[in-house]
Amino acid sequence: MTKLAQQLKHGAGQAWESISEGWRELGTRASGAVTRLWPSAGEDTAKNAMDEKSAPEGGDEHWLAPARWAFMAADVYATRDKVIVRMESPGMKREDFEIELTSPEMLSVSGHKRYERELADSSYAIVQSAYGRFRREFRLPAPVDVERAKASYDAGVLRIELPRRSLVASHRIEVRAT
Numbered sequence: 001m002t003k004l005a006q007q008l009k010h011g012a013g014q015a016w017e018s019i020s021e022g023w024r025e026l027g028t029r030a031s032g033a034v035t036r037l038w039p040s041a042g043e044d045t046a047k048n049a050m051d052e053k054s055a056p057e058g059g060d061e062h063w064l065a066p067a068r069w070a071f072m073a074a075d076v077y078a079t080r081d082k083v084i085v086r087m088e089s090p091g092m093k094r095e096d097f098e099i100e101l102t103s104p105e106m107l108s109v110s111g112h113k114r115y116e117r118e119l120a121d122s123s124y125a126i127v128q129s130a131y132g133r134f135r136r137e138f139r140l141p142a143p144v145d146v147e148r149a150k151a152s153y154d155a156g157v158l159r160i161e162l163p164r165r166s167l168v169a170s171h172r173i174e175v176r177a178t
Contacts, residue, residue: 101149
């Protein structure tokens with residue numbers, strides 16, 4: 001093998017390793033944020049919203065179904081006195097969320113991202129957004145006080161503030177004679 005061929009082989013190997021490492025890291029970081037959305041029963045979705053009345057001129061009935069998986073990134077972090085969960089969820093309203101603490105250390109966020117067609121006479125070439133019902137589970141880094149939890153939704157970000165549960169100070173139990 002010539003020196004040039006060896007250099008090309010080495011360079012290609014390094015490039016492949018770099019690309020592979022990048023995909024592995026992306027997969028690891030994104031694995032928790034990739035969220036499945038299920039179609040809602042009884043509601044129009046992008047696929048069945050295209051009917052004869054709304055078909056564009058020329059009778060083009062081609063319609064792309066929305067994605068069923070979405071990237072809904074979230075951050076969970078703790079301060080000394082609270083745990084905060086931030087979840088990116090653009091295009092939703094605060095009424096679309098249901099938040100539940102299933103235990104002092106497990107948070108469940110479910111919701112409904114509704115499909116809203118912008119123009120009745122439009123057709124789409126690309127549909128990458130996902131619509132429907134979803135559910136995300138978050139294991140919290142510390143027990144929290146359910147009674148004092150607060151949530152807000154602003155600029156496409158759901159923010160949940162969960163005060164840490166007061167830890168019971170150690171208590172000495174005296175052993176008595178019977």
